[in-house]
Amino acid sequence: MEFVLVERAIMRVGYVVLYVKDPEGCLEFWTEKVGMVEKGRKHAGDFDIVQIGFADQNFSLELVPLALMADNPHGLDLATPSMAFNVDDLESARAKLVAVGIQATEISDAPGVLSFAFPDNEGRWFAVTK
Numbered sequence: 001m002e003f004v005l006v007e008r009a010i011m012r013v014g015y016v017v018l019y020v021k022d023p024e025g026c027l028e029f030w031t032e033k034v035g036m037v038e039k040g041r042k043h044a045g046d047f048d049i050v051q052i053g054f055a056d057q058n059f060s061l062e063l064v065p066l067a068l069m070a071d072n073p074h075g076l077d078l079a080t081p082s083m084a085f086n087v088d089d090l091e092s093a094r095a096k097l098v099a100v101g102i103q104a105t106e107i108s109d110a111p112g113v114l115s116f117a118f119p120d121n122e123g124r125w126f127a128v129t130k
Helices: 023-033 090-099
Strands: 012-020 037-044 047-053 060-065 082-086 114-119 125-129
Touching: 012 023, 023 037, 023 047, 023 060, 090 114, 090 125
Parallel strands: 012 060, 082 125
Antiparallel strands: 012 082, 037 047, 047 060, 114 125
């Protein structure tokens, strides 16, 4: 019997996306009541996407307005959080996933972040960013 060792891309959990109805209300909840801080903000058209987390931790939540996802091209389940992984080399990470038979989108720039996505065996999509 032959065993094949597939070299895996080094992935780290970067953030978890929460699709929210009331972005400002959620920002207030997580920062003023739970004690997180704003770690970053990106603009996507008329919308702001805000990353929040605890000041002493690298992990964060990304608050994405549901209205921004009105055109949901991949049919994401917006009722559940979506996880994003960080890698140092997007091209290599994508190539390694594709090499083991995992479907992956092309690398794209949206909004201002290079990324690709892949689904698990039950159709849940995950983002990979640099």
